[in-house]
Amino acid sequence: MTVNEKVKLLDMLKAGSSYASVARMYGLNESTVRYIKKDELKIRKTASITFSKDTKRVVTPRNKRIVQMENALSVWITDCRQKKVSLDTNIIQTKAKTLYDSLVPEGGSNKDDDDGDDDDDDDPAPREKRGFVASKGWIKKFKRRFGLRSVPLYGEAASADQEAALHYVEDEFPKLIKEGGYIPEQMFNMDETGLFWKKMPSRMFFYKDEVKKPGFKAHKDRVTLLMCGNAAGLMLKPGLIYKSLNPHALKNKNKALLPVYWMSNKMAWITKALTLDWYWFVNYFIPQVKLYLTENGLPFKVLLLMDCAGGHATGLHYDGVQVEFLPPSTTSLIQPMDQGVIRAFKALYTRSTMEGLISSIDEDDDDLSLKRCWREYNIATCLANIQNALKEMKQQILNASWRKLWPDVVHDYEGFTPDEVHHSTVDKAVKLARERLVSNEGFSNMTAEDVNSLIECHLEPLTDEDLVEMTRSASEEEEEADDDDEPEQRGLTLDNLQELCNMARAMQRAQEIDDNMVRAIEFSNSIDGVMALYKSIFAQMEKQHQQLPITMFLVRRKPPAEVSDTPPAASPASYRATTLPPTVSPALSEAAIGNPPPLTTDDEASPEEQ
Template identity: 25%
Template sequence: SKMPPKAIKMPGSYRRNELTLKEKVKLIRESEKTGKPHRELAMEFGIGKTQVGAILKKKRTYLDEWGKNANSDAKRLCIRSPYEEVNVLTWQWYQRARAPNLPISGPLIAEQALKFAASLGLSTFKASDGWLSNFKKKHKLTGAVASGESVDVDKDTCDDWLARLPDITQGYQPRDIFNLDETGVFYRALPDRSLAPTEEERDGSRHCKDRLTACLLVNQCGEFEKTLVIGRSAKPRCFRNIKLEDLPVVYKHNKKACMTNDIYNDYLTAFDKRMERQERQVLLFLDRTPSHTRLKLKNTKVMFLPANRMSLLQPLNQGIIQNIKQHYRKRMLRYLLTQINDSPPNSTNAATDLAKDIDIHNAIIWLYYAVKDVLPTAVTKCFAKAGFPTAPDETLVTDDDDDSELQGVLTEVVEKLQLPEPMTARDYLEVDADTPQSEGLSTGWESQLLEDFVDDRSGSPTVESESETEEEGEPQKTSYKSHQEVLTALRDLQVWAMEKGLTEVLTHFTAAEDLIQKDSIQ
């Protein structure tokens, strides 16, 4: 009898080999970059042509999973579970609970998932060891289930994230890659330990009326969006003659002067609309906090930084915020020196008396110019330091991080005010470093999370509550009633500048005169 013919192995035919998510993304990028035919890609990656076609057909899905920091070694996309809503809710709960570094154990995750399932009427859901294991694997969490040890993002997440960044940012120009972060500002803080905010005021357990929160939004080219400043008063008295929309910043308020869900949503939605008007698709990186909730934005793709490595991966934390505070505090100390030189202090409370004259309007103006003082190249350097790809020929010149200029002004203020426990420039910059910038987890936040989830699923509108209005500070006073009076005053200032030989100051006064003249004839 004849032997059956041997099977002929055709070029490009391979035993089915399942690629990992990382390999699929590599294949997709290779296809986009080179335009190679499916046959060539199949040979290169050791898979069949049909598999290549299937991967490229689902490339948006794979790239989205990659961008969400999904398991790079996974070979299959997660199949949608009948309990998907429980999974999504539990992950949202975990992210918010971990934001303030609360320890979260495996059993606690399972317990919360059961509560959500019961609330959603999913009586057949069982938070089994298998479910918990899959949940932790999907979100790359580590920790023993049985022992109740705390779980956290895998220690390799940081390196994995840095490896993914080039793929995540691919297709976006540096001007379309943004970072957002908040920082607390004690805007009247003096460089003296005995007058510094208390520990309770710094950690947020006791309200401090002299604090603001600044939310900064900047792209990789060093272009800042309008800074968001959050105070305690709806309409401070120093704003009495000023329209909020005329301020050089976006001003919002709440009782704790910190970021909230509503303020964040409004600010980010307004940003997204600006990007839409400019016909730009942008990528925004930010940290996970209780107030940074997921939004449906049209032109802005939001990427959350790995929870346990935010200080290393957040560009604004690589020196930009410190640089801004350096500029702010120099302006504030120079203001104090001017006040001292014009009217020498004659009381032991001179320092606190002078600080009380600083109002939110002063702080906003100084903060606005402090942001403008930051060099774009310094911002680009901080993005590079956080691992963001940078053009090889880009010169990363930065601001001088030396505190000597600030220390010089600080020393003069200390001497003239005879401060008893003076700080160094470095300590002065860190005076509000540990201040919480976002609202914490309030009582009943888990119920609110469930309510918001159900509302979002049903499309019900959320009701915005009104914040209590309170006033602080003294009203801004001006004796100028007309353009002509202002122009007359400016001419006096021009003469003063010429007498003092202040050529640069004279240039600014002249520029101001031109602007006011243009405004008067409109």
């Protein structure tokens, strides 16, 4: 519709016409009319300044390089917010220019692009000779597009407020516990953390190959993990935010059955929309907690603690759930998940990654096996390592993390504090690298400091190269999955189950080649136990695919008690009823026995026919 037509439509609504009558007059859906009414102010403002009310909306495509630069700049601002780095307009404009220059392809020039704005240009020089200048008009529109405001920035790396933390622990938190009557099983804390899931210390050959050779996953590729647990030691299934909704590595996988709750965001950041609309609160947190409390015979009464991070929504409401935000700049002092739980998890994840590398070497002594393993390390392998790390997150670790906030409920478990688990895991990872990966460059002289720096690397500021890397690969995997037309048979099909059963039968040869009969029998029994489920599925599917015999559609008729010379006439319906079981449909009956010829009555039939 033109602007003039929309104005006339709005005038009719203003005069008292109903949405339905206006929709019928213009041949529109009623929802479209309501949508136009919602934008009444913008439409009338456009009509008041346009030179022709018969014109339609004209959209000018934006420069793709500027759009990519703005996305990277948004990531950088969010990262600075989490690290409590003060920013102003001048700093943002300067960073925008450097990011834009870093996006210029090799041998290219940035002189052929404008500043991404159409007003407020102070430089009288032609636009094609200036390139991107980050003008006042651009920064104004950039703030509006990304919702930037001059607000206090709170982050995990902020200068800790000791006084506020002490006041909360001694006064406010005990008051919450007393008023709500909460017990450890009902007290939960959630926090998010970044995880560079495919990064190794820079001295190792992985880093060099990632830089030099194509085909490697960017070592700065990151995910955001949402970790939540209670004071009794329960760790809920974590949420994971990745940049791609359907990565190629998870093609044909049921995302509801992953070891994490899968979410997607172009920059893999936590946002208010994900916290509110996601599955996290309504479809993830609530169902898990309800099931847990029901199994323990406890009422559904929950207190959820969160920090004041910018991506955390403040409008979370649910009957029986009280959401409490910790005071600003106290996260590093009193938030349970930040008291070593996240660091312990990352240490366990790193060790699990090392063990995967070692298993690849055990399969093949060639050094190329290790590089090939790392080249094939994808997000699916990352999820497997996350699951392995979660299995080792004992109940005692989570309970000990509440010592600073709620010391009354913490039990003394020697050797299970988050710090002890972290140090022990790091030492094991270093020992594994030195003993089993000694022949590979960079592993022989690995130290605990190398592993610790890897665990804490998400706290380092993002460089321009990191930002460009993250934004350039935002849709690579999804495009790869969409463009992959190679047919592949995935899932529990008959052929795949048959192959799995054949592999299991091949492993039964252990009894033939092992001279230790007891060990061989135990191995065979364990294989049988594991394969029992798949064998049952295979038998059911095989039975369903078997061709049904025709005898299933026929029944033997009982001979009559007395045989008369003249058989009684029968209708087609009675004929079908006496020859077929009641479960066979009429359509199948006709297909199975054919349509019998019409029968005549005794009066119409001739003596010979009778």
